[in-house]
Amino acid sequence: MSRRARPGALASLLLLAALLAPAWCAARQYLQLFVTEPYLELHTGPGRGYPVFHVVPRDESIDVLFRRTDWFKVRTEHGVEGWASQKDMEKTILADGSQFHFNLGDRAGFTSHTFEAGIFAGAYGGASLVSGYASWSFNSQLALEGALGGFYGRFSNGYTGDIGLAHVLMPEKRWSPFLTLGIGEVYTEPKATLVVPANRNEPTAYVGGGIRFYLTRRFFLRAEYKAHWVFTKRNQNEEADEWKAGFAFFF
Amino acid sequence: MESWIRVLLLSAVLAALTGCASVRNWFHHGSAQNGAAADQSVDQNAPPPRVIEPEVARRQVKVPRIRSSNFELGADYGVLSIEDFGAHPSYGFTLAYHITEDFFFQGEWGRARGGQTSFETLSGIQLLTEAERRFTYYDVSLGYNFLPGEAFIGRGIAMTSAMYFLGGVGGTEFGGDTKFTVNFGAGYRIVPADWLALHITVQDHVFQSSLLGTTKLTNNLEARIGTTVFF
Numbered sequence: 001m002s003r004r005a006r007p008g009a010l011a012s013l014l015l016l017a018a019l020l021a022p023a024w025c026a027a028r029q030y031l032q033l034f035v036t037e038p039y040l041e042l043h044t045g046p047g048r049g050y051p052v053f054h055v056v057p058r059d060e061s062i063d064v065l066f067r068r069t070d071w072f073k074v075r076t077e078h079g080v081e082g083w084a085s086q087k088d089m090e091k092t093i094l095a096d097g098s099q100f101h102f103n104l105g106d107r108a109g110f111t112s113h114t115f116e117a118g119i120f121a122g123a124y125g126g127a128s129l130v131s132g133y134a135s136w137s138f139n140s141q142l143a144l145e146g147a148l149g150g151f152y153g154r155f156s157n158g159y160t161g162d163i164g165l166a167h168v169l170m171p172e173k174r175w176s177p178f179l180t181l182g183i184g185e186v187y188t189e190p191k192a193t194l195v196v197p198a199n200r201n202e203p204t205a206y207v208g209g210g211i212r213f214y215l216t217r218r219f220f221l222r223a224e225y226k227a228h229w230v231f232t233k234r235n236q237n238e239e240a241d242e243w244k245a246g247f248a249f250f251f
Numbered sequence: 252m253e254s255w256i257r258v259l260l261l262s263a264v265l266a267a268l269t270g271c272a273s274v275r276n277w278f279h280h281g282s283a284q285n286g287a288a289a290d291q292s293v294d295q296n297a298p299p300p301r302v303i304e305p306e307v308a309r310r311q312v313k314v315p316r317i318r319s320s321n322f323e324l325g326a327d328y329g330v331l332s333i334e335d336f337g338a339h340p341s342y343g344f345t346l347a348y349h350i351t352e353d354f355f356f357q358g359e360w361g362r363a364r365g366g367q368t369s370f371e372t373l374s375g376i377q378l379l380t381e382a383e384r385r386f387t388y389y390d391v392s393l394g395y396n397f398l399p400g401e402a403f404i405g406r407g408i409a410m411t412s413a414m415y416f417l418g419g420v421g422g423t424e425f426g427g428d429t430k431f432t433v434n435f436g437a438g439y440r441i442v443p444a445d446w447l448a449l450h451i452t453v454q455d456h457v458f459q460s461s462l463l464g465t466t467k468l469t470n471n472l473e474a475r476i477g478t479t480v481f482f
Contacts, residue, residue, distance in 0.1 A: 029315045045411035045442070047352040049399035066318040066445075068481070069352050073445065096312040119356070119391050121420040128431030130391065130420050152422055152431035191428065219350060247393070249350070 030063035033092040033100050042082025046071035054080050070104055105218030109250060111172045112140040118222055118248025124160060125240035127153025140171045158188040162206060180208040186230055204228045218249045320481045323347040323448065329475025333386050335463060336365035341473055355394040357417065362387045383427045388456050390421020390434050402441055412441040423458050430458035450477040
């Protein structure tokens with residue numbers, strides 16, 4: 001199996017490179033900016049630890065090639081290419097004289113945004129949980145959320161999927177609590193040594209709450225609790241507690 | 252003769268008239284302006300003078316979208332030491348998203364094939380089927396870049412580089428079961444071109460296993476080299 005998969009993987013990588021190559025080669029229109037400070041420092045790499053190797057003097061122009069995190073790869077009039085930080089780039093101007101501004105995310109965006117997603121680690125009904133979520137906001141307080149998770153326990157493994165609404169209380173605060181309500185599905189693969197029960201798929205409903213904490217730019221921490229009711233075909237419904245915490249970002 | 256003189260005189264009058272018309276302003280220029288100024292000062296209710304519209308349009312800058320290049324996708328190949336089941340070749344894929352210059356998220360998927368335990372080799376009894384020997388892991392990790400620097404080849408080539416720590420959670424399928432797995436490790440990334448990176452990574456996949464009778468934490472160390480493309 002692995003012997004056959006390896007050339008397949010290589011082939012798919014080559015195919016990917018071939019597909020992406022035209023995009024790299026295509027002629028692009030770059031943003032032109034003018035240096036207004038005494039000089040603009042260019043680093044060898046996209047990070048504060050990489051040394052400054054060139055400075056662009058005042059009134060010279062630069063072309064912005066692309067961005068990686070909060071660093072911009074720029075090309076000077078003389079063809080020198082290097083990395084400038086977003087903080088320094090904000091001091092340059094456009095050809096019409098207006099200040100260059102690039103929004104990498106701020107508290108205002110944290111309060112009011114359209115899309116967010118994140119990954120979590122936690123516990124689901126006593127089993128270890130790895131999960132991710134995505135959410136679409138109607139306004140700063142109400143959002144539609146979907147979450148997918150995999151849990152690994154001593155007695156069973158399985159997957160969970162949820163969809164529901166989240167209501168953010170005090171979205172303008174750095175620490176903002178929220179409440180959730182929704183429905184879902186849980187797929188369980190029980191483990192047993194003698195009699196192996198069949199895998200089962202069961203509908204669930206949940207209510208929960210949590211807190212989110214704005215970190216920087218587009219990123220925040222999110223911790224939450226969900227109380228799940230699992231509607232089984234047996235005599236009694238089951239309950240499962242879900243605790244999780246993780247990183248999330250918004251757009 | 253008479254008509255000839257008449258034509259001559261008429262031509263002279265015509266020339267004089269057009270000539271006077273063209274030089275009329277030479278003599279009356281100042282007075283005409285004074286008159287206009289006088290008119291303006293007298294007529295207070297006249298509309299204000301029209302502002303001359305500049306014929307040069309204001310420059311409109313269309314800001315092109317700045318392409319971002321925060322994702323890193325790649326494949327790797329290495330050796331995975333599965334505790335009690337020997338070290339065997341492994342291969343996998345990674346997808347990373349760079350959040351800041353310091354931190355990145357990374358999703359990893361990898362696969363290897365476990366060998367035989369010493370018990371199996373000695374006794375000839377097979378504990379696992381061939382399908383159960385397939386070791387597959389998938390996890391999400393948070394990475395932290397440190398020790399940024401440059402690597403040099405000869406006099407002309409400099410490549411940026413960095414070390415990074417990795418730590419995360421995920422699952423591992425092995426021995427007919429899927430286990431919650433914690434991973435941690437470190438790597439070295441060298442970037443020969445803006446779109447290309449080479450990696451050397453050492454990562455430990457830790458999970459609880461009870462395949463050999465007792466429940467214990469197993470450490471499954473993996474060393475791999477990989478190549479990724481930024482997009």
